[in-house]
Amino acid sequence: MQVVGVTTQQEVHIVSRDRKFRINEILVIEDPALNYPKGEVVETMAYNRLIPMGYDKSLVDHQVLETLRHIGYDIESDEINVAKLRLFEEAPYPVRTGCAVRLPEFDEVRHLLVKTMPDEGMVLGEIHGTESMADSMSEDLQDQVMMLEQGKLRSQQGVPFIFDIKSMQQYPHVGVFGGSGSGKSFGLRVMLEELMKLRIPAIVFDPHFEMDFRDRVPELKERSEGLMGRSVTVQIGQDVGISFSELSTRDIEQLLGAAGGNLTESMVNVIQSLHQRKDSFTSFSDRLNNLVLAQEEGSNHLKRKLNDPELTPMEAERIKDLLSILQQYGTLPPASVRGIHWRLNRLEKAGLFQHDIRAIEKGLEQRKLVVVQGSAWVLQVFATYVIGALYRKRREYKDRKMNGEEGKFFPPFVIVTDEAHNFAPKGVDSPAKSILKEIAQEGRKYGVFLFLATQRPTLLDETITAQLNTKFVFRTVRATDIQTLKEETDLTSEEAKRLPYLRSGDTFVSSAAFGRTVFIRIRAAYTRSPHVANPFDELNQFADERDEKVLKVIEKHLPIFDTDLLPLTGEIRRECGLDWDVSRLKEEMERLAEEGQLKKHETPFATRYDK
Template sequence: MTAAEMLVVGTTTQQYVYVASRTYKFRMNEILIIEDESLGFPRGEVLETSSFNKFIPPATENGFLVDREVITRLQEIGFDLQREEVNVARVRLLEELPWPVRTGVRVRRPLFEEVEGYLLRARPGKGWVVGIIKGTEELAGQMPEELRGLAPVIDRQGQLRQDAGVPFILGYREMSQYPHVGVFGGSGSGKSYGLRVLLEEVMQQRLPAVVFDPHYEMDFATPTGVVGIDRADFRDRFRIFHLGRETGVDFSSLRTPEVVKLLQGAGRDFSEAMTNAVEAIHKRGMDCDYFEKLLEKILAFLEGRSENKEEEERLLQYKSLSASTIRGILWRFQSLRRTGLFTGDVAPVETALRQRQVAVIRGSVRVLQLFASYLLNYLYQKRRDYMDRRQAGEEGDYFPPFLVVTDEAHNFAPVGAEINAPARSIIREIAQEGRKYGVFLVLATQRPRLLDETVTAQLNTKFIFRTVRHSDISVIQEETDITKEEAGRLPYLPSGDAFVSSAFFGRTVAIRVRAAFTSPPHTTNPFDEMEEKLQSEEEIVLEVAREGGWFPLQPGGVNPLAEAVGERLGRPVSYDEMVTMLDRLVAKGKLVREESPFGAAYNLVEEGETR
């Protein structure tokens, strides 16, 4: 056996083999070709790697990769485990074999053409270039021109790298077969970044989309400006709407059941009696003011506070309603109005979709949910009407297919019937039937366990980012074809790495999401922000103490200085905090601490000594 040669050293099932090499260090997720002619040269993907020698016995390797049988085989083939190091990989075959691979068969790394079919399921221009496939670095060097430069990635050192792997392209035309995308992962795992990349692709293809943006982060106007990324002018491809300002629900257009639905969403325990009362009182066409005044008048009448006989006559029809019911409706209605939900209408959002733009809707999660239930019903109906009319051979107002994208999806469609969630039913409906009409979901959540199961089951393509919580990992295992090893890696994935489990690919693919072409509005990391704040406070301490001629600062001066600093900062500063600040300045070399008989004294560093 030559040094770099790879050999099959054991088979577990018809799906897994062990491959060993003296010098070749296997890479996670790389594809290998097993030179077993009788089986048609099957391909496999490296799932686990390990190196061992007599000092590092295999049994202590994490997860115990190699079993007795493999060790015996290695020895039979001529490895001297007492004297040399061996690299071993556990390899999952990409197709099921009729019989197991023979031990001792040679293994080699493939050429790009040999595995292209496994890696590329859609051509560029026909899908979303989401990132690169991990373990394909070497193959990327052999890629044809059309695949180059598509998916730059930022590596773990923060370096931008071109062609670091074969692009991972999700064919969007295939979405009609495999609609709906899930994006799962813990906080900071790369979900929002991934959604940004997906939406950049959506904009590049000019697909209409409506995006609910509770974190105010989906703005695509600012190119990252990183060298090598210059495809970022999306300014005419998206529009931002603030709920209660540029868009909202036009109350006077609502039908009574829609009013009931919104009121139900406004608070818990909306009673049967309240529903009946709204049905008796509301007529389509009433505007907000009119409806609110009417409720107030009815309440006054029921409480015997009416002032006007004539009006009382007109209100008689409501005499069987109870005052507490009306009160319940009234406060719900008023709290809805206060959110701004009834300011503006959905026309600008509809126009944006017709213009094939991405409509980003901002607001708090709670109000967004209410709005989503209304807006999605409205837009879905438009699209359905168009399709149904076309089916019937009629001409009609064209309304395009569109995507619905949201973060915090577990808030919009939570599991558990007892949770009041106004948007859940329409999201469920789209999950189950949207495909027929070309309406697709992209749902991101850090808590897949809390997402409605009916919806989760319909997400045919799942991006799974770093996930630590056990209950979420088990949902992911139930809902995808991810292996035990892959699930075991989930808590350790770096931000931006993901497994993609897709009916479209037919296997789980490990990817790194590409560098975004645009950056979110506030990129300050909370820790950087904290550090900045700390530094500015320290500057203030130095300034106040210098200006006031406090140095050298004797122990007795600490309290008065704390007071002076507190005045400047606009908050009280305690003795202990003052000492902590001074000590930090000492640690940073900006002050020196001198012990004196009366305690520690602080002084400025001599000129020239300052670091």
């Protein structure tokens, strides 16, 4: 291998007659005047006379071909392997043409590939192009990951990729981007497993109900032992909710805004007028309900009712209360009052005010991963409250400590969410957006960090995207998203062109901590998503199980005529839970006969079914 063609301080072309180059592999140029610079292969090709190409548009240009002829290559008959090598550090002057190029020993490039030890960082996968260094790699980095290739597990063959979680103090926040089927959610699962391994407190907002870590991969059970008991799953309305009495007026404005779109000025005025400090949900709700009822009845109608001689003392007291609240708040617009009333009822029906967030606080204090599940809109409403509440707790503790005061310790933690563009959309106000922007800009000082995943980086708020110092870029097809990622990362044009064709699980890692883009493959996850089953396999399995149950019931009555099916439908309803009528049962028996599971005999009077 040697350098050919015109060289620059950043890039050189290298050539080999015998060895094919691997994309992203690291090579050393034996130029002692430049202290043996190292670079990464960013483009490769094999050239021979059977492949016509325009020299002006090809990696193999006219100068490269002329150099090859001068150093003895037979352009007309040899197959020549050519690669473009980009130097990791810009050279003070161009590399000398003709220099030999060799594979490095691991110790020569360890500082470029490994930033921390496996037990102190997140071991996320394997770095592409490092297979040649496996033999010289130190023992502490061997057998750190198992890889999944074509549905089969294989051992580690290259250098493991270890994300230095402590570097987030300097380079905070992580973005995970990729289209459907790119391995984005799989990669996020691996990251969460590593957070659990390191016992870093994290809260995960899971709109897809897939971040469950109880189902372990049998072949990797030994590696997943350390994860047991380090995660807790809670559902909004069943396990956690919002303590209404702890909400400020501003909190209630945000929550009700999230429940049904932006609030009008008159709606905000309704909340500010009706809410009183330390209101419980019952007291605030009753006040609002009474105002709605009083405005519907009207002052004159209520006064006429009050003069009714048949009115009981209790009913009279009730009407006086309605008149009192109408006198106090009657000037508020009825349409706005009803709008607030509808939103509050919507949140109450979702169970949002039936619990508090103590289960989440407890999980974080125990250094666990807390997965919060709920429907998308409820999650957005709840996230607005819980992120703000937890961030304030951590911030108050740090501020007290800075001022030399004692305060109750609250741990640093990580906020993780999929579909992040729904929580912080670009160009549109959303309930959680303001608190996420604040954390993106200031969270580093307080030890609060973001892991945000989305299929559409273009739709994510630009301020937040700019603060994500590490970005994992999986397969992305949309041109607008690729352009956004090029602007927000150091991906080169060659790497951007590869984005639509990446395999599931392959990802570019653009990290300020590394100072360059690293191409890796995510390791095999130790746990499985509850949605891992193929839906078509699920369909067949369900049908087979149902047919088995129905056949057991039918076989007890064989032989049976199609005129005697009515009693059988009742038994099938009891035994199988199927609400079939005679017509449906007959159709199903016809199908079972066609499939050979029953035998059908036509008689002059009726159809008989037998084994």
